[in-house]
Amino acid sequence: QTCGNCRRLEVHVIKVVKFGGSSLASAEQFAKVGNIIRADKERKFVVPSAPGKRNSKDTKVTDMLYACYALAEADEDFRVPLMKIKDRYDSIINGLKLNLSLEEEFKIITENFKAKAGSDYAASRGEYLNGIIMANYLGYEFIDAAEVIFFEEEGAFDADKTHKVLSKRLEKMENAVVPGFYGSNPDGSIRTFSRGGSDITGSIVAKACNASMYENWTDVSGFLMADPRIVKKPKQIASISYKELRELSYMGASVLHEDAIYPARMANVPINIRNTNAPEDPGTMITAEAVHLESEDEPIITGIAGSKDFTVVALYKNMMSSERGFVRRILGVLDDYNVNFEHLPSGIDTVSVVMSNQSIGDRLDEIVDAFRTRLQPDSIDVIEDVALIATVGHRMSYRPGVSAKLFTALGDAEVNIRMIDQGSSEMNIIVGVDNKDFQKAIRAIYNAFVEEE
Ligand code: ASP
Numbered sequence: 425q426t427c428g429n430c431r432r433l434e435v436h437v438i439k440v441v442k443f444g445g446s447s448l449a450s451a452e453q454f455a456k457v458g459n460i461i462r463a464d465k466e467r468k469f470v471v472p473s474a475p476g477k478r479n480s481k482d483t484k485v486t487d488m489l490y491a492c493y494a495l496a497e498a499d500e501d502f503r504v505p506l507m508k509i510k511d512r513y514d515s516i517i518n519g520l521k522l523n524l525s526l527e528e529e530f531k532i533i534t535e536n537f538k539a540k541a542g543s544d545y546a547a548s549r550g551e552y553l554n555g556i557i558m559a560n561y562l563g564y565e566f567i568d569a570a571e572v573i574f575f576e577e578e579g580a581f582d583a584d585k586t587h588k589v590l591s592k593r594l595e596k597m598e599n600a601v602v603p604g605f606y607g608s609n610p611d612g613s614i615r616t617f618s619r620g621g622s623d624i625t626g627s628i629v630a631k632a633c634n635a636s637m638y639e640n641w642t643d644v645s646g647f648l649m650a651d652p653r654i655v656k657k658p659k660q661i662a663s664i665s666y667k668e669l670r671e672l673s674y675m676g677a678s679v680l681h682e683d684a685i686y687p688a689r690m691a692n693v694p695i696n697i698r699n700t701n702a703p704e705d706p707g708t709m710i711t712a713e714a715v716h717l718e719s720e721d722e723p724i725i726t727g728i729a730g731s732k733d734f735t736v737v738a739l740y741k742n743m744m745s746s747e748r749g750f751v752r753r754i755l756g757v758l759d760d761y762n763v764n765f766e767h768l769p770s771g772i773d774t775v776s777v778v779m780s781n782q783s784i785g786d787r788l789d790e791i792v793d794a795f796r797t798r799l800q801p802d803s804i805d806v807i808e809d810v811a812l813i814a815t816v817g818h819r820m821s822y823r824p825g826v827s828a829k830l831f832t833a834l835g836d837a838e839v840n841i842r843m844i845d846q847g848s849s850e851m852n853i854i855v856g857v858d859n860k861d862f863q864k865a866i867r868a869i870y871n872a873f874v875e876e877e
Contacts, residue, residue, distance in 0.1 A: 581617070
């Protein structure tokens with residue numbers, strides 16, 4: 425658009441802001457959110473979650489809805505639990521002194537529960553009702569996510585249809601509230617994303633309006649370099665690339681829903697994780713390309729994450745390297761048992777198959793037998809109870825001595841390394857250690873790269 429007087433290009437900067445459940449758990453939290461939104465007029469599109477916990481003993485409204493609907497499904501009386509849910513919303517409405525009643529909405533919900541509208545419908549009401557309150561509070565337009573977020577017949581998110589409809593709808597709007605977490609099936613019924621899915625909606629909205637930024641407001645000031653339950657006061661990550669984050673979240677670092685990265689990444693929209701309770705903190709910036717901050721005190725690594733309970737099956741066979749189809753047969757076995765492999769590190773005559781205990785279930789013996797008969801290896805070693813730890817950082821790839829430092833740290837801490845895998849992007853070193861060494865290993869790596877620099 426050009427501005428009449430100066431004929432300069434007028435850039436309309438749009439920020440999409442998503443607020444998590446704890447940011448919207450009470451009227452006080454809503455008021456903080458209101459201040460944040462009003463402090464920056466670029467914050468035009470708002471994606472709320474359902475009210476979360478007000479304290480550690482509290483229950484999220486989403487969980488209350490699932491429990492309430494389970495009663496409806498079993499033809500039991502659900503009026504009291506539904507009233508408790510209504511009370512949660514009413515206390516927000518009253519606390520904010522809004523002129524709004526959800527009476528009619530709750531009548532409809534009651535009817536739909538009786539008609540067994542489904543647990544997705546039930547859960548989605550958490551964000552739907554919070555969206556209505558948010559729109560009323562801000563004086564923004566309310567868009568029911570069922571009209572703009574779509575799923576395909578088999579349940580996959582329909583990115584094309586959603587983008588088409590949503591971008592058109594937002595184009596004409598100055599401001600709007602789009603509740604997170606749900607959309608609609610081709611038959612109009614409601615479907616939700618997986619738990620924590622409001623993050624995904626925020627990312628989809630950011631892509632649809634070509635936002636300059638997707639701010640994801642939560643109750644922490646962004647990502648930490650390691651799990652604070654393991655490392656004492658880990659440093660904050662100021663900036664991280666999508667790829668690094670993907671590696672870390674895959675390995676267990678949570679804050680943002682895994683599937684929330686993709687839409688924003690497609691549209692090249694940076695994501696800023698911010699803290700509703702400390703809005704002055706800059707949080708963590710997630711960008712398409714790694715930001716090279718070349719400051720002296722910047723750690724070589726971006727973060728450390730990991731999880732426990734994997735099994736490594738190491739296969740040895742003389743001259744394996746010249747035998748065709750060996751890996752194909754490994755994959756055939758995994759396919760037959762419907763097991764995902766996490767890693768497949770290989771040596772000259774060895775291949776290790778790393779699988780999560782969860783996907784193996786109680787079939788380990790059968791799977792090992794299948795490897796034995798179909799691959800005829802000279803020997804098979806099975807190492808159970810392995811924890812995987814990923815040390816991630818784009819700066820690692822062009823600095824020599826990183827792996828030496830990592831292995832020395834683990835050696836000094838007397839941690840036995842059971843497996844090593846370096847991602848081909850070179851920004852990731854994964855080690856397998858005994859479950860019992862999991863915490864010790866993470867602390868050793870953190871201290872070597874961050875504290876002792
Ligand atoms: N309210 C939903 C949940 O608790 C979705 C979300 O908060 O993102 O999972």
